[in-house]
Amino acid sequence: MVDVARTAGTSQKTVSRVVNAEPGVRPETVERVQRAIAELGFRRHDGASHLRRGTSTASIGLVLEDLAGPFYAALTAGVERRAREHGYLLLTGSADGDAERAGRLVQAFAARRVDGLLIAPNLVGDEVLTANLPPDVPAVLLDRPSADHGTDEVLSDNTGGIAQAVHHLAERGHRSIAYLGDDERFWTSRQRRDGFLAACAERGLPTDGLVSLGALTPERIAAAVSGWTAAGVTAVVTGNNRASVALLHHLHERTGPRLAHVGFDELDLADLLDPPLTTVAQDAAGIGSAAVDLLFERLATPTLPPRSVVVATRLVVRRSSPPPDGASAPPDRFDR
Template identity: 40%
Template sequence: MNDVARAAGVSLKTVSRVVNGVQTVNPVLAAQVHTAIEALNYRPDIGASNLRRSDRRTGTIALLLEDVSNPFSSALHRAVEDEARTRDVQVLTGSLDEDPQRERELARAFTMRRADGLIIAPASADQSYLATEFQGDTPVVFVDRPGHGIPADTVLATNVTGAAEATRHLIDHGHRRIAYLGDYSRISTARQRHEGYLTAMRDAGLEPDPGHVVLDLHTTPTAESTVMDLLHRAEPPTALFTSQNLVTIGAVRALRRLGLHRTVALVGFDDFPLADLLEPAVTVIAQDPAMMGRIAAQALFSRIEGDTSAPRKHWIPTTLIRRGSGELPPSARLAGQQLADSL
């Protein structure tokens, strides 16, 4: 803070007031302080006197996920927390909501708290800023999605393989008109699952109907309305492959509203609570978020403890769980007039 005060040409008290968010500081002086803070890359050490231990660690790690309320993120979070607890380390967690700006804001907030390391499912296309935010030897681990701009350990699911397996499963049960419902195309996992779908279709000699491929879905309501639209077409799909759990739930709701849940086959990527209790139960490509969280936490703590080996990529395999919805055969009922008569 003394360095900032000298660079800004103001008193230490003025710097302290600006850092602590006091609104009565002269705007000109506050601007000088902010300029000096950015130039010196100064970050307040919140609670340092109480948090710092003899090894210069704070006993905290940061975990940034897409949405901690999502079942996938919740399971991953719990696994990280369990690993941290055995080491007497606390986990600071935030939801990114697919917002690159929020990613940077939360990364900076945890930097100010001097977290010993960061596990992140990145929302933005470039994480090179972390090299500045987390100066020194603060390690970073990417989970669920690869990072870009800095070298780091990465924990990923086999998205392409899992999506191809889901699509082949529907093909093996006689389906040719298979719709693909994808998440935001800017998300790497969504692109990989789309790639797996296309690969399996083309390997089977099938050309996907462009009208049956819908990208940039992310919520249950948008998925539900999209499936309703697809199934009202003259040549509707006989099967659906949904690329994430919220999209799958929307598809289930649409199928039940139309009375087609025993007629249209469905395979979803990601399991979700109560999927096995529906009728028919939902066939899924299940990830293992608990394993992903454990491996990510173990990799991070290994780095915190001094591992300086080259960054590693850890692949966590997916599993096809057959429950009934993905095993339905194609039905002639899906002819346009027959569908209209059934509504």
């Protein structure tokens, strides 16, 4: 700790606070300490029984963006179930949307000498996190890749899932489909936008002025929907649960032409909405269990090249995606 403090230009107490992920340390100080730890190759080992390098603690750490969302809840369940099958304990922490906190959690789990890390960051500014993973702790990224694809990763089929939504609407007769997403700084947001554009191009559908990305404020959504309906849009694809809920709020208050709607990611009580919402369901539990499998393969064979696993999505057709008014299409046998 003395060497880390000297290299970082701070006190041993501050180093201890950073290592233990305590709040109240300035971000630039946290970055200096973490950089010093990485440069010196130090890790704090908790517990006398685990001081010898190479001793397994039979535990893995999971760092999430958010513990409350249904996607992350299902992902955690998949991770925990598969870890339990291996006789491993799961330690979980939430970054609460803070990339610097995510970095502190990674260091804290490493200090507790977990055998491996699973990280589902999806945070703006987390490039430092993925670039400075502890070198002696194997890690798997979930739901987004590292910048250079140099780390094992398990991803949802974002582009393919959005394409499912577009093709479904096109087959029902929609020829003008819009896309509503959130902050394009998120990798998943860009992937789904690109999937929408590619699927529309494949179908020969227009996209100019029909893609809206940004803060999901009522004002922005109202302006987007107003412009879309004036341009003849008959259907909207939303890029995640937040966008789906925001659009549903607007459509509930809105009068005017009906808009078909397909949302990316399953929504709690989607089948109880009026009309029930057609969704592209992600296999969050499958992503979690696949990540654990990759991690244990990495633990068994550290020299494996980096691997990327893409988990398929599933279109769940309900009644929110009918043909446009005045058009007809054969009913889908999965309508409900």
